[in-house]
Amino acid sequence: MLFGKLKFATLLFVSSLVLGFYSNAWAHKVISAAYPDGDLIEGEIGFSNGDMAKNLLVEVFDSEDNKLGETTTDEEGFFVFTATKKVDHIFRANLSAGHVATLTVTADELPDDLEGGSVASTPSSQEAVSSEEGVVTQSNLSDTKLVMIDQAGLEKLVSKTSKEVRSLRKELAQYKEERRMQDILGGIGYILGIFGIASFLLGRFKTTKGV
Amino acid sequence: MHIVDGALSNPVLIGGGAIAAAGVAYSLKKLEPEDLPRVGVLSAVFFVVSLIHVPLGFSSVHLILNGLLGIILGWTAFPALVVALLLQAVFFGFGGLTVLGVNTVNIAFPAVMVFFICRWGITAQQQNLAKLVADMLFAIFFLLSIWAGVSLYDAYQVEGATWRVSVNSISLALFALVMIYGYVLYRRKTLSVAGFWGFLGGSLSIFFTAVMVAISLALSGDEFAKAAEFVIVAHFPIMAVEGILTAATIQLITKVKPELINAVR
Numbered sequence: 001m002l003f004g005k006l007k008f009a010t011l012l013f014v015s016s017l018v019l020g021f022y023s024n025a026w027a028h029k030v031i032s033a034a035y036p037d038g039d040l041i042e043g044e045i046g047f048s049n050g051d052m053a054k055n056l057l058v059e060v061f062d063s064e065d066n067k068l069g070e071t072t073t074d075e076e077g078f079f080v081f082t083a084t085k086k087v088d089h090i091f092r093a094n095l096s097a098g099h100v101a102t103l104t105v106t107a108d109e110l111p112d113d114l115e116g117g118s119v120a121s122t123p124s125s126q127e128a129v130s131s132e133e134g135v136v137t138q139s140n141l142s143d144t145k146l147v148m149i150d151q152a153g154l155e156k157l158v159s160k161t162s163k164e165v166r167s168l169r170k171e172l173a174q175y176k177e178e179r180r181m182q183d184i185l186g187g188i189g190y191i192l193g194i195f196g197i198a199s200f201l202l203g204r205f206k207t208t209k210g211v
Numbered sequence: 212m213h214i215v216d217g218a219l220s221n222p223v224l225i226g227g228g229a230i231a232a233a234g235v236a237y238s239l240k241k242l243e244p245e246d247l248p249r250v251g252v253l254s255a256v257f258f259v260v261s262l263i264h265v266p267l268g269f270s271s272v273h274l275i276l277n278g279l280l281g282i283i284l285g286w287t288a289f290p291a292l293v294v295a296l297l298l299q300a301v302f303f304g305f306g307g308l309t310v311l312g313v314n315t316v317n318i319a320f321p322a323v324m325v326f327f328i329c330r331w332g333i334t335a336q337q338q339n340l341a342k343l344v345a346d347m348l349f350a351i352f353f354l355l356s357i358w359a360g361v362s363l364y365d366a367y368q369v370e371g372a373t374w375r376v377s378v379n380s381i382s383l384a385l386f387a388l389v390m391i392y393g394y395v396l397y398r399r400k401t402l403s404v405a406g407f408w409g410f411l412g413g414s415l416s417i418f419f420t421a422v423m424v425a426i427s428l429a430l431s432g433d434e435f436a437k438a439a440e441f442v443i444v445a446h447f448p449i450m451a452v453e454g455i456l457t458a459a460t461i462q463l464i465t466k467v468k469p470e471l472i473n474a475v476r
Contacts, residue, residue: 100218184262187298188255194294195251203244 032101033173034091035166036109039083042166045093045101046077053077053101056093063088086110213261213299213314214424216307220431227427228312234319235293238286246287249471253280254291258298261305274449278416278457281322282330282409283464283472288322289315313427321419329412333405333461333472341404345397348411353390356418356450360386363444382447389451390414393458406462413457414450421446 034043045053058079060068068089073079083089089110091103149157219227242250260274280288293315299305306314328348335341360383397407421443428442464471 094218100215102217183302184259187258187262187302190298191255191258191294192251195247195254199244199247199251202242202247 031173032091032093032103033170034089034103034105035169036083036105037162037166039111041081041083041089041091041105041110043079043081043091043103044077044170045073045079045095045103053093053095056095058091058093061090061092063090083110086112213296213306214310214317214427216309218431219310219313219427223427223430224309224313227310227314227316231289231293231312231315231319234286234289234316234323238289241286242290246284250284250287250291253284253288254295256280257292258295261295261299262303274453274456275318275417275420276413276453276456277318277322277420278325278329278409278413278453279460281325281416282333282412282457282461284322285326285330286323288326289319292319292322317420317423317427320423321416324419325412325416328415329408330472332408332411333465335404338404341408345404345407345411349390349394349407352411352415352418353387356390356414356447357383357387359443360447382444386447386451389455393454402458403462403465405465406458409461410454410458412461414454417446417450417453418443421450 032043032045034041036042043058045056045058053073054075054077056073056077057070058073058081059070060081062068062085068085068087069081071079071081073093079091081089081091083105086107088107089105091101091105093101095101257276257280260276262273277288277292280291284291293311296306296311296314296318297308300307300311332341332345393402393407393410396402397404397410402410425442461472
């Protein structure tokens, strides 16, 4: 027979394979993350299949819904926003078709020297650095071990560390999105449990009503 | 398919919640203790099936199977879907708690519609009448969905994103191919009449779901054409796949355990 059952199964398989070559942007879940780095807030928006949201308008609001500004994502779904106030930053992007990304960077993740932060200690320490012409000397230790780092070295160190932290944060965000087997099994367990209890209660209720 | 928190306006959320609550209340009234195992198992089926993304390219395209749920469960699809959607939202962040009502209505209401449209055909004693109606329904559905796809195809071209046009036309062509193939199988009697009704039900339910998602987005202010084109086109491949899956399942059930379907009130 031309249209036998084997062919039926084959068609199903082939059609799924053919479709498999096409990827699109209507992925199921929006993944987004923001990483504050000094007064810069970097973030990325994409879908759970790895597609990033390109050239997307991201609007920035504070916690009282006042608009702080807006930015757009680049080709890789990254956006950068420079914070000017030490308030909660809420990033919103509409990816259409029911996909909305919302990110929050809380005020205490931002540096203190921004407007609205506690600025008491910051200027003095800056002064100290600049007065020594970019050289920080720590000689107050009792064993008189001298540690000297020049400005460039310090900056290099900081940028290296923040890069590492950023990649760690990215990994963490990815890890959070992962669905694990035990979650799925747990969900099935919950469902069976809920219906088991419902069945028990309903059975008791109906029989007592019958008596 | 699962609309996320924050995408819909409050009136839509409240309206969806109210309709979902009414649906659940009504179906709980009809629910008998001996139905519960079936409801629970199909709830678990939905929970798992919409979690596992079939590598179908369209990665939002996971299976939904609300046609199958509707045909087997009828009105009791409402509590089954509420529980499964709630757990999906809590465990995996699919959808969300505030949109739970809207998502439930969008998935469960098509299931109940399919129950009323297709269960008659599956259990019909008069095979000839069932065949005739199936042919008519197939023709209407096929033309309607192709028309929807083609008119959306135009909308894409106006937008000017070429890759979307190609994705759209391929998924539309595949959908048409699968639908015609299903019809040929039915004509050659590889697919029984009940199986063909299942085929129609599986496809129809996804179509209704896509339309309802588009409507709920449109009511929240998104312009309807844009939302609809995204949602409906994205669901064309799944309409084809679910049609085949539901057809196979219903055909097997009617052969092996027909009382599973006949037991529905």
